[in-house]
Amino acid sequence: MKPIWIVDDDASIRWVLEKALARENLxxxxFSNAREALAALDTETPQVLxxxxRMPGTSGLELLQTVKGRFPGLPVIIMTAFSDLDSAVAAFQGGAFEYLAKPFDIDKAVELIRRALDESLRETAIESGPVETxxxxxxxxxxxxxxxxxGRLSQSNVTVLITGESGTGKELVARALHKHSPRAxxxxxxxxxxxxxxxxxxxxxxxHERGAFTGAQATRRGRFEQAEGGTLFLDEIGDMPFxxxxxxxxxLSDGHFYRVGGHQPMKANVRVITATHQNLEQRVREGLFREDLYHRLNVIRLRLPSLRERREDIPILVRHFLVQSARQLGVEAKRMSDSALSFLxxxxxxxxxRQLENLCNWITxxxxxxxxxxxxLPHDLTQGSGASIDSAATEPQREAPAALAVASMNGAAPATAAENPLLASLGVSGGWVDLLELQAASMLGAGQSDIMxxxxxxxxxxxxxxxxxHTHGRKHDAAIRLGIGRNTITRKIAELGIEGAKGD
Known part of the structure; x- marks a missing residue:
């Protein structure tokens, strides 16, 4: 494990922290100034900084900005006086792990450094792991x-029925069965x-064949033909019409089918995997599902556990989804506090x-x-309802489309839900352009003028x-990211009455 770096121009502060951490075998x-620490970063890195x-020369905030730019996953704790809480806020905005108010209790300081150390070690483990998701x-x-x-089923061509509650990952399992099969x-x-x-x-x-029904202007290959030689996954098979x-x-019986309106039998060389969240046996008893089809599909049944049956997986899933959604938006990944993670x-x-992934997208x-x-966290979770985040996930639509639009135009995220699962999980079906069109149509329908x-x-x-x-209120940096001039952004901020901007 790498050492913990302490940067302070006050020798007594350095001494106290050194002795306290030495007692913890850390x-x-x-360093007496930020310049020395920055120079040392060229050859080595700390586990925690x-x-x-406030120090002569380069400030702690400038050090923070440089460190986070070069090592985004490195936890940085900023020490500040009680009278300097505005700077503490700026530290948080700059990506600090936490701030430590002076004068501090040494035991609490060590506890905080321990927390940052645990976070750093987790990040190191993630970074040193396989790159492939x-x-x-x-x-x-x-x-x-x-x-x-x-592993047992992947080399077989047998039909598999995947059961489990909605959102347990049935399609992921089907894709894994295909990926590790001879049909990959x-x-x-x-x-x-x-x-x-x-x-x-x-x-x-x-x-269907051309002319098979009104609107069939050309012959079209169905999913069985598209999956020739591979795997066809039929989700929610319990809802298939009788x-x-x-x-x-x-x-499934003889491997042949006909296109709609066709007379030539087609041969299907396809492995069929089906999935349902319903009780197929009950639907058979109710006459809603054919018993012979049920037995044909239920050759091998694979049940996926609910998240309630695997709560120990929630922390690693949360970390994975937060990193994934941050990467899609081109921002730094958020971290969950221990109490928030325990609450989840x-x-x-x-x-x-699926609900947990949507929640992580919401958090990002x-x-x-x-x-x-x-x-x-969303109010419907913290108020004890435990309600589905699928409804809460629509809440970011009041602000998220703007953030997603910027990410899309910066090349950090695709502009449509088909290209970007984050858009789809937030309830945006077609992308921010579709939302704009819907808003324009609504305003036109209401007879509004000056819509443009x-x-x-x-x-x-x-x-x-x-x-x-994204730039923590810095106008100059924001103008550069948007591709406009500083005078332009200053004028627009005044015209639009935007608050929270500051000079550089």
């Missing part, structure tokens, strides 16, 4: 059983049967992993600080506010 290295905020994350015994089943080089095609209207589902599955179940049973582990989370966009506390001016002002205001948040 190595230290001290503790710095005073794991397909499925889980250390709980229930998930280890799933991994073993995937061929297509993986997924279709949610509940999301396709009944009248179109047959054509989606089997394709008459289509007969056609699916025939394909205690929730029911009925939406399972909406949480005010880098370290997320319980009070920063009104929307242009809102758009400019959203862009500038988001850029100022």
């Amino acid at each position: 190595a230290t290295r001290s 503790v710095s005073d905020i 794991p397909e499925i994350i889980g250390q709980a015994p229930a998930m280890q059983e799933v991994f073993r089943a995937i 080089a061929q297509p993986f095609i997924a279709l949610n049967t509940a999301a396709i209207p009944k009248d179109l589902l047959e054509s989606e599955l089997f394709g 008459d289509l179940q007969t056609r699916l049973l025939r394909v 582990c205690s929730l029911e989370l009925p939406g399972n992993v 966009v909406m949480a005010p600080g880098q370290v997320v506390e319980i009070k920063d 001016d009104a929307l242009s002002r809102q758009f400019e205001s959203a862009l500038i506010k988001t850029a100022l948040r």
Whole structure:
């Protein structure tokens, strides 16, 4: 483990911290000014950096800014006097792990440094791990059983029925089965049967010939043909219309099907994997699902555990999703405090992993600080309702589209939900341009005038506010990021009545 660096022009402060950390068997290295620490960073790095905020020459905030630019994952603790709390706020905005108010209790100081050290070691472990994102994350015994089943089933061509609550990751398991199978080089095609209207589902599955029905102006290949040689994943199979179940049973039985309006039998070389959150046995008893199809699909059943059955996986999932959503938006990843993480582990989370991912996306966009506390979480969670974050995840739409628009135009995030899962998880189906079109249509329908001016002002205001948040209020930096002049941004801030900007 690397040493903890202490930067302070006060020799007594350095001495006290050195002795206290030595009692904890923690190595230290001290510097009397920021310039020396910056020079040392060229050849080595600390595990944690503790710095005073006001020192002759380079200040602690300048040191913080440089360090976070070069080593984003390095925890920096800023020491400041009680009368200097404005600087403490600036330290948080600059990415500080925490601030330590002088005069401080030495035991509390050591405790804080210990917390930063734990965070640093976790970040180091993540950074030293595989670069490739794991397909499925889980250390709980229930998930280890799933991994073993995937390993056993991947080399087989047998039909698999994946069951489990909504949001448990059934499609991820299906993709893993395909990826590790002999069919991996061929297509993986997924279709949610509940999301396709009944009248179109047959054509989606089997394709259609030209002129087969009104609007069929060309021959179209269905999902079975698209998945030839590979894997077809049919999600929410329990919602498939009864008459289509007969056609699916025939394909599974003899491997042949007909396009809609076609007379030539088509041969299907496809492995079928299905999934449902419903009780298929109950639907069979109710006459809503064919019993023979049920037995054809239920050759091997793989049940995914709910998140309530694998709570020990929540911390690693949270860290993964926070890093993932931050990368998509081009921002620094947020961190959960120990209390906030414990609180999340205690929730029911009925939406399972998908709900947790949506919550992490919400946190990335909406949480005010880098370290997320319980009070920063959505109100419907903290008020004890345990309600689904799927509804709370729509809350960022009041502000998120602006942030997403900036990220999209900076090249940090794609502009559509199809390209960017973060947009989709926030409830934005088509992207910020679609939202703009919807807003314009609503205003036109209401008979409003001067729509171009009104929307242009809102758009400019959203862009500038988001850029100022990203640069911690620095106008010059915001202007550079937006690609406009400093005079232009100053004039726009005045015209639009934007607050919170400061000079550079």
